[in-house]
Amino acid sequence: MDEKDLRLLLYLNQERNITKVAENMFMTQPALSYRLQQIEQSFKAKLFVRGRMGIRPTPKGAVLIDYASEILEKMNEAREALLQMNVEVKGTIKLGVASTFGQYIMPQLLQAFFNEFPEVNVHMVTGLSTDMARKIDNGDVNVALIRGHELWNDRRELICEESLYIVSKEPIDVLSLHDFTNIHYQMDTYLKQIVDRWWKEWFDSTRKSVMKVDNLETGKEMARLGLGYTILPGICLVGEKELCMQPLETMGGEKFKRQTFLHYREEDLEIAAINAFVGFVKRYKDKIPLR
DSSP, X not given: OOHHHHHHXXXXXXXXXXXXXXXXXXXOHHHHHHHHHHHHHHHTSOOEEEETTEEEEOHHHHHHHHHHHHHHHHHHHHHHHHHHHHSOOOEEEEEEEEHHHHHHTHHHHHHHHHHHOTTEEEEEEEEOHHHHHHHHXXXXXXXXXXXXXXXXXXXXXXXXXXXXXEEESSOOXXXXXXXXXXXXXXXXXXXXXXXXXXXXXXXXXXXXXXXXXXXXXXXHHHHHTTSOBEEEEGGGOTTOOSSEEEEOBOTTSOBOEEEEEEEEOGGGGGSHHHHHHHHHHHHHGGGOOOO
């Protein structure tokens, strides 16, 4: 069977009239009837029967018609995909990316993207999610990969979900954290809210001893030296073997998660480069390394 045969079966099912289908397919009625007989012989099954109101599919014919419809749909999808590959995608994309996602995920993601779309240029800025949210709100970037920003009123799709960890040189009992120095770095509002919610569930008072550092990586190295503990997202702990890492959990044992979302405008998908990047990120998300 070829594509023409598949369409023949669908047309017969729709029209229930051999003469009309023959006209639509620019065939003679005897030629169509002969081709139908050949299809039936190849499947060793009667596919249509005649009735007062025309022809109708047999139960076996109905099954084959369903498969024919699925096959034609897949063929059309494949044809469209191949056509898209023949269209040279060019242009420049402006990205706003949360700092940790930009540091730990974007290099590999962009490398894979450029392998597929070498003519696309990317201008990327990184920072706190709140700052990147303002940039996409103001139109300073086309696409944002950030946390939070539930008020965004256009396209917003979940890309990854990561656990958070209490990180220290040696194991620490959660209930004894008050006895250790908390190594604190600047967090975006979304992460800070999660950590504060976790702390309030476990403790009635604020942290007693706090060491403030400028960024996440500094905090991690301080913890490695045994100077206290810090709270880190799993995205920056992939492959880490030296540090002690305990999942941030509720008192009932449920893990706290941090989500990263892809933000963009529906109308911007008409721009080939942006459409290509959005589609690529959706395909790539299952490859994102998470602890």
